[in-house]
Amino acid sequence: MSDRYIRQRTLNTFGDAAQDKLQQASVLVIGAGGLGVPALQYLNAMGVGRLGIVDADTVDLSNLHRQPIYTENDLGKFKAEVIGNFLKAQNSETEKVIYKTFLQPTNALELISEYDLVLDASDNFGTRYLVNDSCVILNKPFIYGGLFGFEGQVSVFNYRGGPTYRCLYPEMPDRVIADCNTHGVLGVVPGIIGNLQAMEVVKILTGIGEVLSGKLLLVDTLSMQTHKMNIAAIRENLELKSLTKEQYMVPCSSMKGLDPEALEAAAGEFFLLDVRSKDEFSAYHIPGSRNIPLDELGDRKGEIPVDRPVCLICQQAIRTKPAAAVLEDHGVALYELTGGLRNYLEFIKGVRIPDTQ
Amino acid sequence: MSDRYIRQRTLNTFGDAAQDKLQQASVLVIGAGGLGVPALQYLNAMGVGRLGIVDADTVDLSNLHRQPIYTENDLGKFKAEVIGNFLKAQNSETEKVIYKTFLQPTNALELISEYDLVLDASDNFGTRYLVNDSCVILNKPFIYGGLFGFEGQVSVFNYRGGPTYRCLYPEMPDRVIADCNTHGVLGVVPGIIGNLQAMEVVKILTGIGEVLSGKLLLVDTLSMQTHKMNIAAIRENLELKSLTKEQYMVPCSSMKGLDPEALEAAAGEFFLLDVRSKDEFSAYHIPGSRNIPLDELGDRKGEIPVDRPVCLICQQAIRTKPAAAVLEDHGVALYELTGGLRNYLEFIKGVRIPDTQ
């Protein structure tokens, strides 16, 4: 395998020394979507020694136009797993670590502490502020990328005393700025921005070039103009010592359906949460499922783990909707058993059970 | 499949009209390497109706760091085929056309005439001038991308009377500028430049934004500075009517080995050229192979087709080397049967034949 990186090793001002630094480094990529896909493809190909991939989401048809590593065969599969497997086939010399979870206040510090730096490829403000605050606490630099329409933003925050994301945008925006997947985006724009983020990773890890610390790079792809704006560091933002009580908004994910077949195939991946009454649960339930009746759910959220997606179960997939609303801020990906247990039992037994709802 | 492009259809100033224009368009991508891989991934994902892929090269280990759609399992396979198959799985709604050939003076006009525009993702000056001249003759715009170390260049040439590549660089450079794969390149740099080329394709096809016609975009990834330089059109360069007699240099490719197993699996893909003597050929040859003895090769080159790669065959893979030198300017990808016919016969029959060389 001696000549995999030969074109980087022969590059002036890069060479063996920089290649070895990449090999010894570890990068945590938050989000395997529009920005994460290209960044992961190139970081892996260039030889970053250990890549962590944090994403609890599954591949949806509407992702394919801008996340072009996922194929039509991958619909419904976990993004982190699909891209993780691809990256392993692409470069067996480096380590890939898959986290099928969203970044949350409960896991952020632990996850990030195991990596040299973070590439923020998330798609919502809650995660961005959580990445920022966690990186400040742990003293790790992170590479920020953001998108709006045909424009992108790139910067490196918390690098050697430089400014943080809060020095740029002090307060978390609310609903006026389109969050999550509501806004349009041309497929190749995250490709450009995600690759610029990967370039900043290489600069930090190897010491080549000028790191975009203290600068916000604005890219307007329609005019192909770039601007660099200077950001001043604000000392108090660098002195954060713990995650604030402020509520970090939950990642973008509306509840998705799992049909009985998909649930059978992947039951172990989910926390199976049955929200029917105790009596209904006693009469029949899916083996391995846990019961918290809908009316107790608000008080008993703490019993629900946040390290894997939750599949909500009820009789006819009606009570799963208010249950999802209650769990909206729990920071986990939510699924529901499509058609409820009625549909499930028909699938596994050909039995039609009476409607008790 | 209604919501595959929903995020593009909902994008202001894009919408259904632009999406439909992409669907009706055709783009020929010359080269499936560092620039071609990202451009193809995104053009396909965004929904360009027909994509042609021109590349006679096979995947080499030293390609993987900057062509991150190819995996370790693809080593030795034809790039155009590997990426073509991936693109089909990624988007079954659009057409992919695979050309396992290099662009040559003999095929350029025919190939390009079937597409709306060309994305030049080649890696050598000969092909760049050939793309330019062919596009001028056929009145097609083409999107240029070039790389040097950590820098890239992007422009759109021959677009609505705008300048051509010859208006920027009038004469073909010779050996001083490193050509082919001799220079180093950091993996993600072609990723950035190839995506910027794909963005220009979208602008031309849909009418959004400002096309980089008459401008050379310079991107320095080390400082993340961009510059745009104005290029003036020179009328005589736009009036070219046929490919000049000037020798377009051949694409970059040194001879690669094909082991007997790989040859068996893909014999139909190659022109099998046996360079042994007539007598040796009469005594035994691989079915379907053609004989031109090494000492006649210079005079009889014209008998060798240029629409597919050539696999050179001799007894022990010794005479293939001078044969390759003779064919260097023939414009086809060259392979040799590894270990020659001796090795091949051992493989297919377990027979060891005597050395007649």
Place this chain on the structure above:
Amino acid sequence: MKDILLFGVTREIVGGATVRISEEEFPKDVASLKAMLMEKYPPLKEIISLRIAVNNEFAKDELTIGSEDEIALIPPVSGG
């Protein structure tokens, strides 16, 4: 006349890539520029953390400006 550069959602609010301000009405500092634009385009008021850059530096409200300065409105963006 002076063109203020717009980015992100401010382009959609204003309906273009720039907004033009005449010499006479040009405000004296960043705070009055903000106030003026928010009055003209009320949805701008709703943007928490809307930043203004003057000559490629993010500026505080009290910074004095003139029509010779390069000014840009840069809101947060969330997409990824």
Place this chain on the structure above:
Amino acid sequence: MKDILLFGVTREIVGGATVRISEEEFPKDVASLKAMLMEKYPPLKEIISLRIAVNNEFAKDELTIGSEDEIALIPPVSGG
């Protein structure tokens, strides 16, 4: 003192991202700038189609220049 921007192989030939020319020795047109640089850095002579941009416009040899102009050396690049 004036810094001329370098791109592509000219950076390797000169050994940096810019080359500095003093006011006194500043040439009067593009042709004399080329001649001066090629004398200082002979490998530049070997670059066929080396282009010079003045104030973001590719310039002809006869263009008059001064030390207030932004000048860049832009050679062809082949990689892909």
